[in-house]
Amino acid sequence: EPEVTQTPSHQVTQMGQEVILRCVPISNHLYFYWYRQILGQKVEFLVSFYNNEISEKSEIFDDQFSVERPDGSNFTLKIRSTKLEDSAMYFCASNSGGSYEQYFGPGTRLTVT
Amino acid sequence: SQQGEEDPQALSIQEGENATMNCSYKTSINNLQWYRQNSGRGLVHLILIRSNEREKHSGRLRVTLDTSKKSSSLLITASRAADTASYFCATPEGFNQGGKLIFGQGTELSVKP
Numbered sequence: 001e002p003e004v005t006q007t008p009s010h011q012v013t014q015m016g017q018e019v020i021l022r023c024v025p026i027s028n029h030l031y032f033y034w035y036r037q038i039l040g041q042k043v044e045f046l047v048s049f050y051n052n053e054i055s056e057k058s059e060i061f062d063d064q065f066s067v068e069r070p071d072g073s074n075f076t077l078k079i080r081s082t083k084l085e086d087s088a089m090y091f092c093a094s095n096s097g098g099s100y101e102q103y104f105g106p107g108t109r110l111t112v113t
Numbered sequence: 114s115q116q117g118e119e120d121p122q123a124l125s126i127q128e129g130e131n132a133t134m135n136c137s138y139k140t141s142i143n144n145l146q147w148y149r150q151n152s153g154r155g156l157v158h159l160i161l162i163r164s165n166e167r168e169k170h171s172g173r174l175r176v177t178l179d180t181s182k183k184s185s186s187l188l189i190t191a192s193r194a195a196d197t198a199s200y201f202c203a204t205p206e207g208f209n210q211g212g213k214l215i216f217g218q219g220t221e222l223s224v225k226p
Contacts, residue, residue: 004155031211043156043201043216050211058213091155099161100144100205102214106155 002026004105006092012111013082021077021108023092030097032075034067036060036088037107043091049075082112119202119217127225132189134220136202137182143208145178145185150199150219159187159200194226 005024013019025032034046047057047067054067066078075094079086089109093102119136126132138145144163148156162169162178162185169176175188189196199221203214 033213035214035216042218043203043214045213045215048211048213055211056213089153093156095211097211100210101146101158101161103158104148104156107153109153 004092004094004103006090006105006108008108009106010109010111012113015084015112016081019079019082019110021079021090021092021110023075023077023105024073025075025092025094026096026103027073028096029094029103031055031095031102032067032069033093033095033102034077035091035093035104037091038088046077046090079110082110084112086110087112119200119220121220122218123221123223125223125225126192128192128194130192130224132192132196132222132224134187134200134222136185136187136217138185138202138204139183140204142180142204144205145176146203146205146214147174147176147185147187148201148203148216150201152198156201189222192222192224194224196222197224198222 007022032049035043037043047061048055064080068076089107091107092105095102146161147159150156160171162176173190178185199219201216201219203216205212
């Protein structure tokens with residue numbers, strides 16, 4: 001069964017460093033998303049991407065964040081200068097566009113020290 | 114706006130018992146979804162119930178939706194230790210199939226063997 005994959009599973013970085021989180025959505029899906037979950041808290045929406053552009057972003061998704069779909073398969077989230085409060089689990093998800101279900105990857109645990 | 118607030122926050126039961134989790138939301142919805150998250154893992158889509166449905170079954174899962182009370186419940190019958198996980202309800206914002214999901218805080222279910 002097709003699934004969303006994410007790499008790396010765990011990333012440790014120092015404050016101020018740039019990180020790129022990678023995702024491979026399900027191949028025929030049209031909508032792509034990034035969510036994050038700070039430890040013990042709810043899953044929060046960051047950004048959605050459709051037709052090669054951002055369709056919606058939350059107030060969390062400030063100028064330090066960017067997304068790209070550099071080729072037909074990868075979808076990346078870049079954080080330019082990480083802060084301690086960026087430590088969280090980051091989930092990528094995709095949606096076929098023909099239904100409401102979103103399919104989530106296993107997540108990348110980002111630890112900023 | 115807040116959507117999808119679950120209760121209880123934590124639930125501990127014995128294997129074989131039923132587990133019921135509740136979710137409330139605040140705005141009109143097209144559908145409501147339930148997801149499961151095993152500790153430190155990604156979100157797995159369990160079931161979607163549309164706003165014109167009152168009840169839906171999938172295996173040992175039974176979901177109800179009361180749009181007049183803006184609430185939903187997830188019942189897991191004959192629970193197993195493997196059901197131990199966090200369970201989240203999520204509602205799409207708006208009626209676009211590609212729209213973001215808004216998650217509740219989740220219910221942490223522990224099933225003791």
